[in-house]
Amino acid sequence: MGGLGVEWIDAATAAERLGVKPATLYAYVSRGVLKRRHSEDRRSLFDAAEIEQLVRRGRPRSQPPELVIESGITALGLDRPYYRGRDALALARTADFETVAEWLWTGDPDAFASDHVARSRVHAPELTDSGVRGRVRDSEASGGPAGGGVRDSEASDGAARGWAHDPETSQAAIAAQRGLPEGLPLLDRLQVITTVLGASDSLRYQLDPASVAATGRRLISGLVDALPALRTPDGESIAERLWSRLCPQPATPALLAALRAALVLLADHELAASTLAARVAASARADPYAVVLTGLGVLGGPLHGGASHAAERLLAEVNEPGQATRVIAERVRRGERIPGFGHSVYKNGDARGSLLLDLVTEAAPDHERLAAARAVLAEVRRRRLPERNIDFALAALIGVAGMVPGSGEAIFAVARTAGWLAHAMEEYAKGSLLRLRASYIGPLIR
Known part of the structure; x- marks a missing residue:
């Protein structure tokens, strides 16, 4: 043709x-x-x-062939991801995190018709999530890959179930943290919480799609609710409950909208390092809690989710805008990578970071922390260094909101749990082991 x-x-x-x-x-x-x-x-x-x-x-031989995995979840565009064909930036402006998680898990358009869609919340941020109730499973459902078939009852409103606060779910995970060091990073706490939640779930090995989705609602809700509370939540949504764990001050509607958007924008990113690890675990039929633990273990690496913490520390060093030149110059002199800038996929800029930074700016245009962020951004651009990414915008949100250190990793982890489980569902359905091969470069075999 x-x-x-x-x-x-x-x-x-x-x-x-x-x-x-x-x-x-x-x-x-x-x-x-x-x-x-x-x-x-x-x-x-x-x-x-x-x-x-x-x-x-001649065929290129500089690198061994890459692993290619077929997936129907996320496509990466020039500057943004698309979740099952929908622009993630548009979803960040029009849908809440719970809705997007359901969409990633099911691909069912009815997810967007549920009551907990925050319509036009960026332009009308006073709208709050309605909250959703109950984690209900019905043992009479049809079977899935795991056999036994367990699903949410009343599937017609399944998107409105399982996200509400459940004290019984998080009680054991809260108790398990009592002996932990006071300053333990939030990401480490999330690993402990995941382990305890899995140990207390008798349905953890049900791997049919509806059961995994129900586990996802329980797990994400438990991850948030078992973190140490800094204040009483102002609502039932995941974003409102997570805010109460990360920030001692109440959220303004606009900043809460920015946190919701961050959760949506970080929910998945194709085969990022943690997602590939999670898929390998799922292909071995590891249960959803083990899959998430695998993802959490990789996420903290400084070249992945840990970059958000490094960006937080960078902005924390800039006490006032005039210090940005010195802070960036010192890192350049030491040959260090500037955290929050550059992206392995989006060479000309990460649109997720642009949107999130815009929302933070709309929420608090005159905030001193935002002024410091602008100064850092200007200095990086003056040096013609790579464009900012979503880690930088996340650090700006944390600084403006007054969240505790390490909040970026916690937001990243809670959000990406939705994506990890969506990818796990694809691997459960395939039923075959992902087996990578090495290109041996060691001593000659004798």
């Missing part, structure tokens, strides 16, 4: 011409070796001339 002088061939033809497997062909796409387009029926098409050029040049 052709168009504008270009001959397009399908993936099978391209792979045959190159003498590679289809997975290797798509690895070339992800590495930027090849470009592709989609036909009207969503088939992948390749430029025949580009394929021939690669044949003459």
